[in-house]
Amino acid sequence: MKIDIISVVPQLMESFFAHSILRRAKDKALLEVNTINLRDYTTYKHGQIDDYQFGGGAGLVMMVEPLVNAIESLQKQKKYDEIIFLTPDGENFNQKMANTLSLKENLLFICGHYKGIDQRVRDHYITREVSIGDYVLSGGEIAAAVLVDAIGRLIPGVLNDETSALTDSFQDGLLAPPVYTRPQEFLGWKVPDILLSGDPVKIDEWRHEQAIERTKIRRPGLDEA
Ligand code: ADE
Numbered sequence: 704m705k706i707d708i709i710s711v712v713p714q715l716m717e718s719f720f721a722h723s724i725l726r727r728a729k730d731k732a733l734l735e736v737n738t739i740n741l742r743d744y745t746t747y748k749h750g751q752i753d754d755y756q757f758g759g760g761a762g763l764v765m766m767v768e769p770l771v772n773a774i775e776s777l778q779k780q781k782k783y784d785e786i787i788f789l790t791p792d793g794e795n796f797n798q799k800m801a802n803t804l805s806l807k808e809n810l811l812f813i814c815g816h817y818k819g820i821d822q823r824v825r826d827h828y829i830t831r832e833v834s835i836g837d838y839v840l841s842g843g844e845i846a847a848a849v850l851v852d853a854i855g856r857l858i859p860g861v862l863n864d865e866t867s868a869l870t871d872s873f874q875d876g877l878l879a880p881p882v883y884t885r886p887q888e889f890l891g892w893k894v895p896d897i898l899l900s901g902d903p904v905k906i907d908e909w910r911h912e913q914a915i916e917r918t919k920i921r922r923p924g925l926d927e928a
Contacts, residue, residue: 704807704858705735705781708847709773710814711752711765713738715844725852728861736851744776745769753817762818770813770824777811785830786811787850789843790819793832796850798873800833804850805857812850814843876926880913 708716720729720736728734742750746768753763774786784807794800804810813820813829825832835846855861862868872879883894897909918925 704733704805704810704854705737706810706812706851706854707737707739707777707783708812708814708844708851709739709741709770709777710842710844710847711741711816712842712844713740715842716848719848720851724861725855728855728858731860733858733861734855736855739773739777741765741769741773744773746772756818760818764818765816765820765824767821767823770820771828774811774813774824774828781809783809783811783830786813786828787831787833788813788815788820788825788829789835789846789850790815790832791834791837791839793834796833796835796846796853798853798871801850801853801857802874805854810854812843812847814847816842873925875914876918877914878917878922878925880910880917 710716716736716738720726720738725734725736729736741752745752745766747766751766752769753765756762756764777783785804787810789812813824833846833850835849840846857868868874870879883898887894887899895909897905900906
């Protein structure tokens with residue numbers, strides 16, 4: 704999979720992608736993430752990419768022209784399955800969307816700043832608008848990084864133990880059950896006997912019950928989401 708990200712602060716994301724799981728995905732050639740500096744595509748003086756909004760009001764808006772130049776230039780090199788704008792007024796990101804996007808070949812992310820991007824870019828190029836939560840970040844970069852991480856770890860072969868993504872919270876509409884590791888007892892706090900029983904069927908049953916219980920308490924209605 705290839706993910707291109709248009710940003711005014713590409714340096715912000717580069718170190719993030721150079722580490723951990725995403726680094727491994729890159730080394731295995733399963734995922735390639737490229738950051739594109741929007742300022743390279745402006746014809747305005749001093750690398751200008753934003754301007755005051757028509758009609759007045761506080762806050763700058765990212766201009767249509769540099770964004771269209773960047774998108775069109777990238778589209779000459781590859782066909783994107785989705786062009787995604789990260790924005791707080793987008794559709795809420797969740798595991799289901801991560802699963803869907805992990806099956807795509809080429810994605811283009813656009814990170815907004817200031818008051819957002821000129822509506823004409825949204826109308827004519829964006830295929831999907833995505834929010835990572837009901838709060839406003841100072842730019843779309845962190846949101847883009849969240850999507851890349853959640854999507855990247857679902858690409859087969861990226862995680863060492865492939866089953867570990869399948870048992871994540873949300874994958875089956877349930878939160879994950881509690882987990883324990885050594886020692887069996889610490890300060891008198893014991894690991895549940897069932898996990899030490901060696902009976903895989905009983906352990907699976909217990910985990911499923913725990914997942915249901917946890918979901919009922921913490922996130923009722925999650926399975927209908
Ligand atoms: N840009 C600013 N806030 C955001 C959010 N909550 N989700 C996605 N992109 C954003």
